[in-house]
Amino acid sequence: MVKLNEKFLHGFVSAEEIENIRSAASDAHTKLVNGTGEGNDFLGWVRLPENYDKEEFARIKIAAERIKQNSDILVVIGIGGSYLGARAAIEFCKSPLYNNLKKDTPDIYFAGNNISPTALTELLSICEGKDISVNVISKSGTTTEPAIAFRVFKSLLVEKYGEDGAKDRIFVTTDKARGTLKQFSDKAGYETFVVPDEVGGRFSVLTAVGLLPIACAGIDIDALMLGAQTAMKQFESFDLDNNAAVRYAVIRNILLGKGKNTEILVGYEPYMLMLNEWWKQLYGESEGKDGKGIFPASVVFSTDLHSMGQYIQDGQRNLFETVISVDNPGAEFVIPNDPANVDGLNFIAGRELDYVNKTAQTATIVAHNDGGVPNLLLNVADRTPASLGYLMYFFEFACGISGYILGVNPFNQPGVEAYKKNMFALLGKPGYEDMKNELEARIFG
């Protein structure tokens, strides 16, 4: 379902260089599969496509059916890994214009991923007069952004439907036992789903975190899991020649070693935009530590060929690109003939638009190669949930290996706490008094 094409790495990465890294790659693979590396308490995602909780999975499907039947809008409250996976899947399998298209599933809006009064106010106005359900996703229940949004939407639902009615419209994805949100939900009678202990946020798309919103969009989550399972079985044995996840991890580390410290993930369809964002968290948060890591950037071409194209072609040469090409884009459109031929494009009239898009892709890869930018091409079969499940697992598995090759713990994110501590101190959270004084002296002194 995903094929790696290394043709456009020619002259940038040699077979010998790949061979030289064999033992490091094999060690990394072993660490991941056997759970013997750093961060091995967060490897629950590795066997997840097989070992997932089937009883909960069935409940997710039932909850999704209920939401589809009684709601015009599902508000999904979560941030980071509790937001990007579901949104990426919905845009990839359905559309970035999902909410604007006619359909028989609810609109899905994502809240609690910012601290913006404009975003919250606008979403509330969009919800006016609509039937809504809420899925709040927060392991601890205390993360600032989703917590604030949940306060607001919980009140709204209680006001609109009463305590009893709200109960049937609030779905809580949180820790299985610990945390005040779990306790509160049980008491209030909200249906709860689990953010597993051993699965970090950026690896959680195939848990209830991603699955409930994805199912509400009418996406077949059985197929999604099956696709991931296929990938899991394909990648579990080390094979430097044929394991695409291993090769991707190896190649990007070789490129990093040659000063290519920015990787641009490239899509050619607007529905790739949020998958790009999901990938940026996965790789940026897993590898960006200890002064190391590849800076993850992304573009959607041909749109961004007319903005970032110049830089990629001719700017500083610290870049490489990983291009995701979806073989069957999911729609057909024939370019019409124009008798006046005002634009001079009749030489492509009668052609499929996707043929032109794919030609632009090949043309761009060659041009960027000529400009000194290595290109790695990933062919994905189509936009089906199975292909997406496969692709997402591919990226997750490759990420684990890549991080171990790089020499970091790919499964922690210690740097995310720094701003939070400062914020709590500045906001006057009890217990942060000393830090508050010190910070205020620095900022305002």
Place this chain on the structure above:
Amino acid sequence: MVKLNEKFLHGFVSAEEIENIRSAASDAHTKLVNGTGEGNDFLGWVRLPENYDKEEFARIKIAAERIKQNSDILVVIGIGGSYLGARAAIEFCKSPLYNNLKKDTPDIYFAGNNISPTALTELLSICEGKDISVNVISKSGTTTEPAIAFRVFKSLLVEKYGEDGAKDRIFVTTDKARGTLKQFSDKAGYETFVVPDEVGGRFSVLTAVGLLPIACAGIDIDALMLGAQTAMKQFESFDLDNNAAVRYAVIRNILLGKGKNTEILVGYEPYMLMLNEWWKQLYGESEGKDGKGIFPASVVFSTDLHSMGQYIQDGQRNLFETVISVDNPGAEFVIPNDPANVDGLNFIAGRELDYVNKTAQTATIVAHNDGGVPNLLLNVADRTPASLGYLMYFFEFACGISGYILGVNPFNQPGVEAYKKNMFALLGKPGYEDMKNELEARIFG
């Protein structure tokens, strides 16, 4: 309307370093203002906020009124600079959810900025049963992406409204005299607006290119121009101490000289997303050439603190951030009290959400500073068109200076042609036969 706060550059950029670059900065400023530098045939945007065509400006407002009255949807067809400015302005002044909000102005969809069959098919389905107008924006009229979209929407309008009816709903922004699109439009009776010769696409937001779609969204374009004019007058004299555009240009070049070759533009409101994209084209395309330039990236916090935050805090140290803070965010929302205090956030109940957002911003700047990331803070007063006009002109003017300091021609984009030539050859465009054979041998051989 825009204030530069350099406090968080402390320890990264010294007063002496700024002083050392005085003469280069002064030369760059002179080149820009006197038109004596490379690319000086593309400086029409410098005096534009004063010298713009008042007759055409009046026609833009009339056309916008007509579109607002007779259209549910305006389809804006353009790519790169013919797309990003208008979209950035509409999202900044109105909302990224503009199309989903109740309003008395038309929905505005952007087409012709990709070669995606899914995007085109979906937009056509959204247009079903709606009254639509089209604004096609293309200097030459032959750029592939907008040309294909215009073929489709022109046919649709003729089919729906007849040749005569379509005439009143098609607005063409193109070259003032040359090009087949201008000739065809005159013959067909479409109202035309001008993409001026001496204004490159990425500097064109304050011409008809940006102004017509912006006006259709109900944004006051007089105020937008006035804001830009204020900026123009403020920046036209060189003053290393007080000219914010000069200082921004100087500081980023100093940081580049110290190995900070990636600049991240940071916003704290979802409505900043497309302004970030507009900025990326402006700087990436102006400076990314001859192996030089700062790689432009962007984030929207706090969302992306939970994805890119780890990397920025702890990854490779080749980054700096430019933070745009909008003093008055344009909405108020008080955090509600929760008697159960499930999330432990009652210590901020009763606070404005924007207060928390601004505190997160300060907290993050300090945290990233501590992580070794220089931060430049840009304070913008509000989301009014005047502030936006000022801000956009600020970035344009600073970009010209910055490019000259860097030693490139900031006003060309030679690298954008490379993929186009390859694409035309591979598509079999007459005249590209030799190149086609050569490329095919490389790709498929």
